Amino acid sequence: MGKLKIASYWAAACGGCDVAILDIHEKIVDVANIADIVFWPVATDFKEKDVEGYPDGYIDVTLFHGAIRNSENEHYAQLLRRKSKVLVAFGSCSMMGGIPGLANFKSRDGILSRVYLESPSTQNREGVLPQTRVEVPEGELELPYFYEDVKTLADVVDVDYFMPGCPPAPHQIWAVLQVIASGNLPPKGAVVGASDKSLCDECPRVKTEKKVKKFYRPHEIIPDPEKCLLEQGIVCMGPVTRGGCGAQCTRANMPCRGCYGPLDGVVDQGAKFVSTLASIVDADTPEEAEEIIGKIVDPAGTFYRFGLPGSLLRRARNA
Amino acid sequence: MATADFEPRIIGFLCNWCSYAGADLAGVARLQYPPNVRIIRVMCSGRVDPQFVFKALAEGADGVLVAGCHPGDCHYADGNYKTMRRFHLMKKVLAQLGVEEERVRLEWISAAEANLFARIMQEFTEELRRLGPFKPGRKLAAGGEG
Amino acid sequence: MASGKAMDAVWGVEPTPTAIKLRRLFYSGAHFLHSHIAHFYALAAPDFVMGPDADPAVRNVLGVIGKVGLEIGGQVIKARAYAQQIQTMLGGKATHPSWMLPGGVSKGLTEEERKEIEEMAKFEVEFAKFTLKLFEDVVLKNRAYMDLILSDGYRLVTNYMGLVDENNRVDFYDGKVRVVDTEGKELYKYAPREYLDYVAEHVEPYSYLKYPYLKKLGWQGFVEGPGTSIYTAAPLGRLNAADGMKTPLAQEAYEKFYDTLGGKPVHNVLAAHWARVIELMQAAEELYELATDPEITSPDIRNIPTYTPKEGVAIIEAPRGTLTHHYITDENGIVQQANLIVGTTNNNAPISMAIKKAAMMVIKPGLEIDHGLLNIVEMAFRAYDPCLSCATHAILGEVPLTVNVYDAEGNLVKSLSRR
Numbered sequence A: 001m002g003k004l005k006i007a008s009y010w011a012a013a014c015g016g017c018d019v020a021i022l023d024i025h026e027k028i029v030d031v032a033n034i035a036d037i038v039f040w041p042v043a044t045d046f047k048e049k050d051v052e053g054y055p056d057g058y059i060d061v062t063l064f065h066g067a068i069r070n071s072e073n074e075h076y077a078q079l080l081r082r083k084s085k086v087l088v089a090f091g092s093c094s095m096m097g098g099i100p101g102l103a104n105f106k107s108r109d110g111i112l113s114r115v116y117l118e119s120p121s122t123q124n125r126e127g128v129l130p131q132t133r134v135e136v137p138e139g140e141l142e143l144p145y146f147y148e149d150v151k152t153l154a155d156v157v158d159v160d161y162f163m164p165g166c167p168p169a170p171h172q173i174w175a176v177l178q179v180i181a182s183g184n185l186p187p188k189g190a191v192v193g194a195s196d197k198s199l200c201d202e203c204p205r206v207k208t209e210k211k212v213k214k215f216y217r218p219h220e221i222i223p224d225p226e227k228c229l230l231e232q233g234i235v236c237m238g239p240v241t242r243g244g245c246g247a248q249c250t251r252a253n254m255p256c257r258g259c260y261g262p263l264d265g266v267v268d269q270g271a272k273f274v275s276t277l278a279s280i281v282d283a284d285t286p287e288e289a290e291e292i293i294g295k296i297v298d299p300a301g302t303f304y305r306f307g308l309p310g311s312l313l314r315r316a317r318n319a
Numbered sequence B: 001m002a003t004a005d006f007e008p009r010i011i012g013f014l015c016n017w018c019s020y021a022g023a024d025l026a027g028v029a030r031l032q033y034p035p036n037v038r039i040i041r042v043m044c045s046g047r048v049d050p051q052f053v054f055k056a057l058a059e060g061a062d063g064v065l066v067a068g069c070h071p072g073d074c075h076y077a078d079g080n081y082k083t084m085r086r087f088h089l090m091k092k093v094l095a096q097l098g099v100e101e102e103r104v105r106l107e108w109i110s111a112a113e114a115n116l117f118a119r120i121m122q123e124f125t126e127e128l129r130r131l132g133p134f135k136p137g138r139k140l141a142a143g144g145e146g
Numbered sequence C: 001m002a003s004g005k006a007m008d009a010v011w012g013v014e015p016t017p018t019a020i021k022l023r024r025l026f027y028s029g030a031h032f033l034h035s036h037i038a039h040f041y042a043l044a045a046p047d048f049v050m051g052p053d054a055d056p057a058v059r060n061v062l063g064v065i066g067k068v069g070l071e072i073g074g075q076v077i078k079a080r081a082y083a084q085q086i087q088t089m090l091g092g093k094a095t096h097p098s099w100m101l102p103g104g105v106s107k108g109l110t111e112e113e114r115k116e117i118e119e120m121a122k123f124e125v126e127f128a129k130f131t132l133k134l135f136e137d138v139v140l141k142n143r144a145y146m147d148l149i150l151s152d153g154y155r156l157v158t159n160y161m162g163l164v165d166e167n168n169r170v171d172f173y174d175g176k177v178r179v180v181d182t183e184g185k186e187l188y189k190y191a192p193r194e195y196l197d198y199v200a201e202h203v204e205p206y207s208y209l210k211y212p213y214l215k216k217l218g219w220q221g222f223v224e225g226p227g228t229s230i231y232t233a234a235p236l237g238r239l240n241a242a243d244g245m246k247t248p249l250a251q252e253a254y255e256k257f258y259d260t261l262g263g264k265p266v267h268n269v270l271a272a273h274w275a276r277v278i279e280l281m282q283a284a285e286e287l288y289e290l291a292t293d294p295e296i297t298s299p300d301i302r303n304i305p306t307y308t309p310k311e312g313v314a315i316i317e318a319p320r321g322t323l324t325h326h327y328i329t330d331e332n333g334i335v336q337q338a339n340l341i342v343g344t345t346n347n348n349a350p351i352s353m354a355i356k357k358a359a360m361m362v363i364k365p366g367l368e369i370d371h372g373l374l375n376i377v378e379m380a381f382r383a384y385d386p387c388l389s390c391a392t393h394a395i396l397g398e399v400p401l402t403v404n405v406y407d408a409e410g411n412l413v414k415s416l417s418r419r
């Protein structure tokens, strides 16, 4: 078999996924030995024209990160889908909408107006808004169209594998690259680079009985470094989050925020977490329960931090 | 938005031991109530995973009713207390996701309360008629509050 | 880091001294190292080491490693890996660590970890020295490159901005924002909460990215030269806006920089790469300093906030420029309104202008326009930043850059596209 051809692309991304790929460190040289990088905007100089020139299916694997925020993102998703044998939704943004997906709480008009008209540092008396086509003396300039909703990669093209994480943990990236190189690909649609158990399963903290009288936000309490954070009243999404990252956040004394997404069989991570949290509330009366739960401010923003566009009730719809 | 001929679709998750029996009795007694509800029998209201409610709404329900035994009467001791706590948090989340508060109800209906069941269905249907069809994706802050 | 500092401000809470040192170690030390190493070796070095008109297939970081040799390549990877390891040690993960809290950080350092970091920091200092020397050998001693750096096409006269400490030295984590004019004279020095008096953003219909400028001077369009309201941030902006560096070896390099390039301020766009390497030196030295600070392992890493949150502004220097975060929150500290002016955004106008100038330099009548020339245009872009995606959704290396060349009558002679 010849060298693999791999590509990586960022759509509505922060660049952190690219950084995570670089974070396989010295193994990047091993990757260069088994694979040719045929498109990777952050590190190589190939352009869209080059990709368009490739025959369909020419690229063995494309790691696509970032959500679909505008028409250009979607254009690249389609182009790379066509040119790739295997397309991986890489990182939380691509898989579930990620942090950019939190924008789906707001409307397109609201966002544009806030950014270009109302923000306190903006001086825009004429009310100029970015336009998809603008005539300037030198010709016509184009901009991508900014969508009403942030979408996941799978909302716009057929995706072969999903790799969670914001960003995916480097050791998992390396593991997945090795699987790709071996050619032993898992069944289509699989979540790769993660475990099929919950994060709690790999979290080193001591778990006893979960009964909570009071919830705290992370800045309000200095937690016991050994004990389960959720048992200490800190909202930790570990129980409803797929493991695989190595419990990076709970090891740093902070709760899991759910970036590895839902477990198999869970259709909505946030709704699932509602029942988990409610079941540990230790209240005798409805009033007390209400008070305890009242301490959880912004539950939707917390439970869907990485997955609003992929959620049941906020999925981008074309209707 | 609301139209006179709009017939809301309601999904009712009713616990086997009390509320389902109550609804059944309403049927047997030929009580008049709007035919908008599709009933799903569950063993206990505590069995209603919030995902069921979300899914119902996502797939076309205009309103969801969760009904169980009166506090203290749950067949499984504290299933309905669990439901209550969950319900409270769930409503907060739903509100942030743009679901009007009135679309999701929790009621305690015993096996004998056929009249209560009929009255609740009547009220609920009217309320949803007023609200109009549920459209997922409604955004709370339209402009400028971002 | 900026959002975390803005949260200190929102909650009106001062982090403990150790928390501040840890944040600096993480940020001014390790984070800057990782980012500057990546930018210099992955984005800048390909142009200088491989040559601006090398084949795109090798004009990348792997090509550089091939040319300088695997051993040196290995050192580059190791230096960056250490920086990432240090961030992971503290924040759980190197990218998007969940570690900052209003009033401090969630996890401190053990003595063992500190020792490990000290060893890594020693290596980083040596590596920074090596990188400075590499820059001198490959670039400064090469007449052709020096001519390129000093050429008019890569010269843009603007004001400059950067964060400085109380002695006006470059500081990445904290301090006041200092702005100097095109002659290098101080125009303003402001505290983060005053930013709205000094900076404003202009909107153009053809860009999702806004164009910041100096508010008191007003938007005058894309003009350079004395009196312009356009300013440049990031490494060149920081060095020009300061009176010096915080650490001795970086200071030495700083002096050499201005001696070689003819005094302050330096308006040569490509000099940003050199400035970046000087900052790399400061980051390495600061990392070492903090790693050997006796207070760094103290367990006193958190102050619990007691005020009701309301509003706060914080400014740090991101590797790519002055980064302002401004939040207005409800009484729970949930953000109701946010305003961010991120690193690269500051440089939006200078980038546009620098690209235009470089294009005008290389595109001349009768000259065949090829992709090597086009890369020279792109180099003006790369001097600034790989991070446009944060600020908008344009893509570097994938800059949908189209150069249309018109003759004097306005007829399209040639259209070259880098899409």
Ligand code: SF4
Residues within 6 Å of the ligand: A012, A013, A014, A015, A016, A017, A065, A066, A090, A091, A092, A093, A094, A098, A099, A100, A165, A166, A167, A168, C095
């Ligand atoms: S998943 Fe996280 S790291 Fe990756 S692009 Fe999205 S925000 Fe960045």
Ligand code: SF4
Residues within 6 Å of the ligand: A199, A200, A201, A203, A204, A205, A207, A227, A228, A229, A230, A231, A236, A237, A238, A239, A250, A255, A256
């Ligand atoms: S701290 Fe979080 S991840 Fe760890 S056991 Fe507790 S709930 Fe699970």
Ligand code: SF4
Residues within 6 Å of the ligand: A165, A166, A199, A241, A242, A245, A246, A247, A248, A249, A250, A255, A256, A257, A258, A259, A260, A261
């Ligand atoms: S602990 Fe949770 S939030 Fe942190 S990296 Fe792992 S899955 Fe993501």
Ligand code: FES
Residues within 6 Å of the ligand: B015, B016, B017, B018, B019, B043, B044, B045, B046, B067, B068, B069, B073, B074, B075, B076, B079, B080
């Ligand atoms: S059995 Fe009716 S609520 Fe539990």
